[in-house]
Amino acid sequence: MMNLNTKIFLKINNLIGKSKIMDAFGRAGGEFVIFGCIGWYFVSVLVGASALEKAYLYLAVLPVAWIFAWALDLAIAFLVRENRPQIQMPEIKQMFKPMMSWKSFPSDHAMSAFLIFFLALLFGLPFVSGLFILALWVSWGRVYCGVHYPLDILAGFLTALVSSLFIYYCLLALNLIF
Numbered sequence: 001m002m003n004l005n006t007k008i009f010l011k012i013n014n015l016i017g018k019s020k021i022m023d024a025f026g027r028a029g030g031e032f033v034i035f036g037c038i039g040w041y042f043v044s045v046l047v048g049a050s051a052l053e054k055a056y057l058y059l060a061v062l063p064v065a066w067i068f069a070w071a072l073d074l075a076i077a078f079l080v081r082e083n084r085p086q087i088q089m090p091e092i093k094q095m096f097k098p099m100m101s102w103k104s105f106p107s108d109h110a111m112s113a114f115l116i117f118f119l120a121l122l123f124g125l126p127f128v129s130g131l132f133i134l135a136l137w138v139s140w141g142r143v144y145c146g147v148h149y150p151l152d153i154l155a156g157f158l159t160a161l162v163s164s165l166f167i168y169y170c171l172l173a174l175n176l177i178f
Contacts, residue, residue: 005151009085012143012150016093022144027095029141034109037116037134044125057176058123061167062116069115069163070108076155077103085146094146107148110156111163113138118164 015022041062049055082105086094113135120128139156142148171177 005149006089009143009149010089010092012140013085013092013146015144016095016146023095026141026144029137029139030109030145030147031096031141033134033138033141034113037113037131037138040127040131040134041116041120041125044120044127044131045123047127048123048125054123057171058119058125061171062119065115065119065163065167066112068167069111069159072159072163073106073108073111073156074103076106076159080105082149082152085149092146096145096147098147104148105152106155106159107139107142107152108156109142110135110139110148110153111160112156114157114160115164118160119167122164122168 016026017023042059045055045058049058082103084098084101084104085092087101117128117131117135120131139153143150143153168177
């Protein structure tokens with residue numbers, strides 16, 4: 001008996017090959033839009049930071065928060081040990097080969113995209129709704145391309161939320177948010 005997570009994955013994954021436009025859109029989201037998220041964050045910082053010190057802080061926080069969130073993702077991955085869909089179901093369609101095949105849960109791409117969104121939101125940066133749309137695109141693309149299950153995306157979202165709040169409250173405690 002197939003669980004709901006797998007059913008949703010297969011429903012989305014079966015769309016591959018039915019539309020060249022949808023395939024291009026899915027692949028872009030699954031592989032490349034994450035770079036757009038990073039660029040968007042940098043532009044938002046440069047436009048939205050009211051002081052140079054804030055801009056430096058917001059730019060410095062992103063890699064620190066990402067390392068923290070990625071470490072949390074890896075710790076969860078070692079506990080859960082979920083393989084990529086391609087390993088569990090070799091018959092599925094996959095648009096590209098991910099760098100790591102041993103780890104599916106949680107999604108590092110979803111975590112990264114939503115971490116950028118949450119930090120921008122917490123810092124009150126402009127254009128946050130665009131970052132949310134890009135994060136959704138990245139997340140959907142990872143499932144569409146056959147490299148993640150929907151629950152992997154949800155777990156990436158949650159690790160991003162926890163990590164961004166942790167970093168934000170650490171900055172508040174250190175009086176670095178002004």
